[in-house]
Amino acid sequence: MSLRRLPLALRLALREMRGGLRGFYIFLACIALGTGAIAAVNSVSSAVTRAIATQGQALLAADVRFELNNRAATADEKAWLDGLGTVAVSTRLRSMARLPDGSDQTLVELKAVDGLYPLYGALETEPQRPAAELLAEDGSVHGAIVAPLLLDRLGVSVGDEVLIGTARLRIAAMLTREPDAVSEGFGFAPRLLVSEAALAASGLVQTGSLVEHAYKIRLADPDAVLPAIRERANEAFPAAGWSVRTSGNAAPALTSNITRFSQFLTLVGLTALIVGGVGVANAVRAYLDGKRPVIATFKCLGAPAFLVTAIYLAQIVLIAAVGIAIGLVLGALTPMVAMRFLAEFLPVPAEAAIYPSALLLAAVFGILTALAFAVLPLGRAREVPATALFREQGFEPSGLPGWPYLLGAAVFLAALAGLAILTAYDRFIAVTFLAAIAFAFVVLRLVAWGVTALARRSPRVNSPALRLAIGNIHRPGALTSSVVLSLGLGLALLVTLALIDGNLRRELTGNLPERAPNFFFVDVQGADLDGFRDVLKANMPDGKIVEVPMLRGRITAFNGEDVTARNVPPKGQWVLRGDRGITYARRVPENSTLSAGSWWPEDYDGEPLVSFSAEEAGDLGLKLGDTVTVNVLGRNITARIANFRTVEWESLSINFVMVFSPNTFAGAPHAWLATMIDPSATPEQEAATLKAVTNAYPTITSVRVKDALDVVNELVGQLAVAIRAAAAVALVASVLVLAGALAAGNRARVHDAVVLKTLGATRRTLITAFSYEYMMLGLATAVFALFSGGVAAWYVVARIMNLPSAFLPDVAALTVVTALVVTVGIGLAGTWRILGQKAAPVLKEL
Known part of the structure; x- marks a missing residue:
């Protein structure tokens, strides 16, 4: 019976919508x-x-890449690789590029390639010539292709010479695009491209x-x-220890980071959508409040409650x-704009494309949010009798709607x-994010209740405007709950992100450089150790x-099981990558303490x-007595976990995930790592x-920590731009919701304004009263945002x-100012029109 009325409900909904979308603009915007x-x-x-x-x-510059660390392939391994196809060999390391007169130097990411x-x-250079020609040897001088940043740091130009180790290089061209740069990961220093012969020299x-x-x-x-x-590779050389990457997975770290960052921004966007859901509820409530005569007419003509609900549900869905x-149109157009900015850093398509799964x-x-937040206002409309709808000023039925509506909202x-x-x-x-959002909604309700209770129990004040403002906060139908809920979540998110960004920058530019090695x-x-120590002591005694x-x-x-077969949480995957x-070491390293087990004699x-880092061991699911197999210089070495260490990574001192007993690498060739x-x-x-x-010592690579932190700080700044933009979306949604909340309360405000003006209140008095009210609500919301945002930022x-x-x-000052400006500004903008309302149309309904 009810289902047969659906076409009628849709027809009536479309007919009523001929008048436009008035009352639903906030809904649409959210x-x-x-x-x-x-x-x-x-x-x-x-x-x-x-x-x-x-x-x-193109990103891998190959179909498959085999990578070995600290050693070249053996003759047998190289012969096996040659049997697979055409093999191009390259070598990467960090080194110091310096001017011939020794007056300046800088860290570089050195890459040697063959013909x-x-x-x-394609390798793009300026001037553009074949790589073999640019890197060719001319007498004892080898050609080099350098990144523009290296030219800036050393103050050189194309045609000048620099030194790498004991080799003299002539800068033959400037590097504009390196095809496989993305697959080789992020570098802290500019690229310097040379031939294998130059590296040998x-x-x-x-x-x-x-x-x-x-x-x-x-x-x-x-x-x-x-x-x-x-x-096939592991079967042929089980102890090779090489890392194999195919063209189907050219840049796994980049892909993983993009996925994680997009998830974070998606959750921020979801926050904006949920905040907007409050706006949807307010808009539906305000719209139905304005449709009271129409709803009353439907009911008086015999329309069942189901038909009334179906009519407005159809309108909401449409x-x-x-x-x-x-x-979706905005979302589809965004990549076309973003590609222009990302093309400099990432391999992105130049042509426009639509991504249906994302849309x-x-x-x-979007539809789940709209339905989840619109069901309850519809349920309340269904429960109100026609007689109340004709004369009641505020659309504020008491109690909850029927169980089908509560169940529907819960399902959505x-x-x-x-x-x-x-x-x-x-x-x-x-899960944590959604739980925090739900908790924030509950706390915001408690904040609104607390503000209402304080206003109700506040002492009597002499100022009529302030007394009226306090009364508006706790009277029936007050905007307190709507304003606090509307603005609180967006401001809390903004405070959280601002505090995280501020603490990171403070740590990178202040505390961390002071604690970190030079x-x-x-x-x-x-x-070279003894002579190296003498040089350091002579300059920094x-x-x-x-x-x-x-x-x-x-x-x-781990325990004989291949790590690729383990289900490792994302937090611990970096250890295996x-x-x-x-x-x-013979003794426990500095900046770490034993947390379990005992150190060896x-x-x-x-x-x-x-000895394994305790935090990383927990992420990997390891326990004392487990075995770890590590491939070092083409040899598999299995060691038993004797203890766990708590490592102070934030000190930037020398520390390792794994520290072995000295007998493990007896006779193994190695270099030394040092800090000053x-x-x-x-x-x-x-x-x-x-x-x-x-x-x-030209073969020693020197890394100045402050320079590395500057690079990281710049990267954090670039990420912060995207994060702040996402937070701004949530804040804009909050502002829209606030405007919707004020619109939902306009009918009661009109009534109050007309009655007060009839009793002698001036427009100035009413504006002052409304300003006081919005200022108190904005301040209460700012306090909540500072507390909740501060706790969330501290946890992160x-x-x-x-x-x-x-x-x-x-950040605290900016939050308070933002809350006051937004609430007072939007509040007065929404009530200005109300103050000019004619009294007669309102008074005749009393």
Whole structure:
């Protein structure tokens, strides 16, 4: 019976909508904004990840790449690789580029290539000439291609000469695009491209040097060979310890980071959508309040409650569809704009494209949000009798709507949460995020209740305007709950992100450089240690030198089980990704303390033992007594976990995930890693030390920590722009919701204003009263935002990032000002028209 009336309900809904969308503009804006944010973030993410997947050969400059650390392939391994296809060899390491007169130097990411590079893609230079020609040797001088940043740092230009190790290089061209740069990861220094002959002449590759040898292969039949290439390689050379990457997974770290960042922005967009859901509820409530005569007419003509509900539900679905369509158009257009900015950093498609899966996900989020927040106001409309609708001033029925509406709202909210969790990269983060949102809604309700209770119990004041404002806060139908709920969540999110960003910048530019070493020195040969110490002491006599042996190894198994077969949480995957720095020690390293187990004796000579970082061991599910197999220099070494250490990573001192017993690597060739710590050193002393070390030992790589932190700070700044933009979307949604909340209360405000003006109140008195009211509500919301945002930021910074967290006064001041300006500004803008309302039409309904 009820279902047969649905066509009638749809027909009546469409007929009533002929008058336009008046009353639903806030509804449209909220849905469009949240849907557009989610569609835009996921469309851009899809564009980048699809580009990485489809351009795998160019990004890898090969069909498959085999990478070895600290050693070149043996003759047998190289012969096996040659049998797969055409092999291009490249070598990467960090080193110091310096001017011939020794007056200046800078860290570089050095890459040596052979004549076949690149097998796929194009190397773009200025001037543009073949790589073999640009890198050719002219007498004793080798050609080089350099990144523009290197020219700026050393103050040189194309045609000038620089030194690398013991090799002299002539800058033949400037590098504009390196095809496989993305697949090789983020570098802290500018690229310097040379030939393999130039690298050999430099003398940089020595015993224990941190060098990555890559063998990039063009296969004759990639489709037939690639699916089983890893298994074939490991079967042929089980102890090789090489890392194998195919064109189908050219940049896994970048893809993972993009996915994580897009998930974060999607959750922020979902916050905007949920905040907008409050606006949907307010808009529906205000719209139905304005439709009281129509609803009353329907009921008086015999329309059942189901038909009335169906009519307005159909309108809500249709209007939500319009808002979703607007959001999807915005989301589809965003990648076309974003590609222009991302093309400089990432491999993105130049042509326009639509990503249906991203748009579909946003559309489903949008419709679920609209329905979840519109059901309860519809249920309340259904329960109000026609007689009350004719004369009641406020659409404020008491109690909850019927159970079908409560069940419907719960189902839609559960579906919304389930979709967010199901599509999340890290479901724990998604669950935590949604729980925080739900908790915030509950707390905001309590804040509104608290503000109302305080206003009700406040002492009587002499000012009529202030007395009226306090009364407006706690009277029936007050805007207190709507305003606090509308603005609170967006402001809290803004405070959280601002505090995280501020603490990161404060740590990177202030506290961290003060605690961190001045320098890291890499590839210090054992024979050079004494002379190296003398150079440091001569230039920084008050400094502390710390030096440890350094090797590189890749974890291949836990308890004999291949690590690729383990289900490792995202938080711990970085430990297994590629090679890790490892060392051995007789005593517990500085900046770490034993948390479980015991340290081995200094003269220990039993089975190999290893000390594992406690936090990372927990992420990997390891326990005392487990075994860890590490491939070092082509040899698999299995050690038993003897203890766990709590490591102070934030100190930036020398520390390792794994520290082995000294007998584990007896006789293994290795170099040394050293730090110099002198908080009192001046920039002039640091510059002189860097120059002295580079000139005396050109094969030692020197990293000035402050320079590295500057690069990280710049990267954090770029990420902060995207995060702030996403937070701004949530804040704009809050502002829209606030406007909707005020619109929903306009009918009661009109009544109050007319009655007060009839009793002698002036417009000035009413404006002052409304200003006081909005200021108090804005201040209460700001206090909540500062508290909740501060707690959330503290948890992220102190517990997740393990960094010192501080509350920043400037963020607090900005939050209070923003809350007051928004609430007072929008509040007065919404009530200005009310103050000019004619009295007669309102008074005749009393």
